[in-house]
Amino acid sequence: MPKLTINGIEVLVEKGVTVLEAARFLGIPIPTLCHDDGLAPASACRLCVVEVRRGLEGRSKLLAACSLPAEDEMVVHTNSARVQRARQLLIELYVATCPSSKRIQDLASAYGVHECRYEAEHEDCIQCGLCVRMCEQQMMAGAIGFAGRGANRRVSRPFDMTDKRCRQCGACLYICPVCELRCAGPAAEATLCNGCLNFAPVCFQSYDDAMCFLDPCHACELAGPLRPDVKIKTRARATVLSGEKQ
Amino acid sequence: MQAGLDGRVLTFTKAGFAAPACRGTGGGTLVMTETELQQADSILGQFDDRRANLIAILQDIQAHFYYLPEDVLRRLARKLRIPLTDVYQVATFYRCFSLVPRGRHQVQVCLGTACHVRGAPRVLDRILTDLKLGAPGTTRDRQFTVLTVRCVGCCGLAPVVRVDNKTHPHLTQAKVRGVLNKYRLKRQSQEEVASAEEAGDRDATAQVG
Ligand code: SF4
Ligand code: FES
Ligand code: FES
Numbered sequence: 001m002p003k004l005t006i007n008g009i010e011v012l013v014e015k016g017v018t019v020l021e022a023a024r025f026l027g028i029p030i031p032t033l034c035h036d037d038g039l040a041p042a043s044a045c046r047l048c049v050v051e052v053r054r055g056l057e058g059r060s061k062l063l064a065a066c067s068l069p070a071e072d073e074m075v076v077h078t079n080s081a082r083v084q085r086a087r088q089l090l091i092e093l094y095v096a097t098c099p100s101s102k103r104i105q106d107l108a109s110a111y112g113v114h115e116c117r118y119e120a121e122h123e124d125c126i127q128c129g130l131c132v133r134m135c136e137q138q139m140m141a142g143a144i145g146f147a148g149r150g151a152n153r154r155v156s157r158p159f160d161m162t163d164k165r166c167r168q169c170g171a172c173l174y175i176c177p178v179c180e181l182r183c184a185g186p187a188a189e190a191t192l193c194n195g196c197l198n199f200a201p202v203c204f205q206s207y208d209d210a211m212c213f214l215d216p217c218h219a220c221e222l223a224g225p226l227r228p229d230v231k232i233k234t235r236a237r238a239t240v241l242s243g244e245k246q
Numbered sequence: 247m248q249a250g251l252d253g254r255v256l257t258f259t260k261a262g263f264a265a266p267a268c269r270g271t272g273g274g275t276l277v278m279t280e281t282e283l284q285q286a287d288s289i290l291g292q293f294d295d296r297r298a299n300l301i302a303i304l305q306d307i308q309a310h311f312y313y314l315p316e317d318v319l320r321r322l323a324r325k326l327r328i329p330l331t332d333v334y335q336v337a338t339f340y341r342c343f344s345l346v347p348r349g350r351h352q353v354q355v356c357l358g359t360a361c362h363v364r365g366a367p368r369v370l371d372r373i374l375t376d377l378k379l380g381a382p383g384t385t386r387d388r389q390f391t392v393l394t395v396r397c398v399g400c401c402g403l404a405p406v407v408r409v410d411n412k413t414h415p416h417l418t419q420a421k422v423r424g425v426l427n428k429y430r431l432k433r434q435s436q437e438e439v440a441s442a443e444e445a446g447d448r449d450a451t452a453q454v455g
Pocket of ligand 3: 356357358359360361362396397398399400401402404405406
């Protein structure tokens with residue numbers, strides 16, 4: 001049985017177990033977008049990067065944990081500075097690709113991505129391949145698949161016609177990480193959520209059409225009713241807000 | 247205006263080729279004749295029904311029909327017992343495969359860095375005007391398909407154009423016509439042969455009759 005070290009904790013795992021599973025077994029969270037327990041790993045999103053060194057010598061590498069089989073003498077760090085940087089950059093890029101996705105906005109919030117420096121693309125797919133794998137591996141249908149390549153790669157039905165294998169089960173919708181839409185509250189057009197930070201009063205409860213279930217909500221955490229002591233940067237209605245806060 | 251084989255009409259649109267069906271099926275796909283389907287079946291029959299043969303089969307189909315007809319892909323998927331998406335995925339991935347009919351000769355104009363610097367865009371322009379094309383694509387008579395490619399790996403010969411599997415080095419605008427004519431001539435002589443044969447046949451039948 002391979003014995004590896006994850007964040008300084010030694011763990012013995014069965015052969016064939018991935019680093020992601022080993023880390024989850026230890027209760028160490030690793031964010032993922034394209035991983036699902038019931039599906040074969042595709043390593044498409046790279047969000048699960050961890051820093052891995054084999055043995056005591058050698059340089060460490062950033063590898064995708066979801067498809068990395070645990071090996072003897074592996075030394076894994078799931079939250080080193082290097083990993084954090086890579087992860088944040090990835091999340092930032094995903095936010096720019098699909099700003100309307102709740103899952104991605106949640107990740108941005110949870111991993112401290114406070115700005116998005118890229119132009120929003122408003123794509124409706126991040127090509128994680130979950131729906132394709134779901135259809136093929138769990139629904140045993142294989143009615144949808146990827147087509148094209150490079151910038152033209154897309155999820156599609158063959159010849160743009162619904163295959164007779166499709167039972168309209170909706171599993172692809174269920175598993176898609178971008179189908180769930182984010183809050184359309186005070187900052188619906190902003191690329192990055194947490195737009196509530198720029199408004200006053202900051203908490204979502206003050207807005208009728210806000211349905212912010214960000215998990216966790218940065219606006220609430222940093223400036224909401226829970227933390228009145230934190231002074232935040234504000235843009236809109238700055239005077240009102242700072243007046244309240246001081 | 248009608249052109250092409252069997253009276254099928256090809257319309258050039260921005261998205262590529264829309265090929266309206268001729269025999270009143272109303273669909274957007276080309277209808278295959280019985281003979282064509284038989285030919286396709288005989289190609290499919292040459293291989294074991296193994297998924298590993300997928301690309302080889304597709305190559306043969308492409309070489310025979312100059313595109314991958316939808317009907318044949320459906321048959322292929324059924325025969326190999328794999329989802330149609332798998333076939334479709336491979337067929338749309340590689341540039342050597344095409345789902346819309348291509349010409350008999352493929353003209354690949356290299357627009358890689360070296361060729362670009364040595365005037366490939368002008369050569370491309372010339373080829374397009376010569377073939378009366380507005381943009382890379384297939385000519386109306388389905389003799390030529392012009393494709394632009396990135397470096398084909400012989401930058402020393404820039405600018406390079408590959409027609410079918412032959413590489414034509416050091417092209418200039420002036421040389422374009424000559425190169426294309428080689429392929430055109432071949433086609434004309436083929437036609438001459440064909441018409442001669444036809445005439446011969448007619449004579450033969452006339453004699454018999
Ligand atoms: S449609 Fe959704 S599940 Fe499918 S690849 Fe795109 S983002 Fe992933
Ligand atoms: S979860 Fe590992 S690459 Fe997406
Ligand atoms: S750039 Fe044309 S062959 Fe290399």
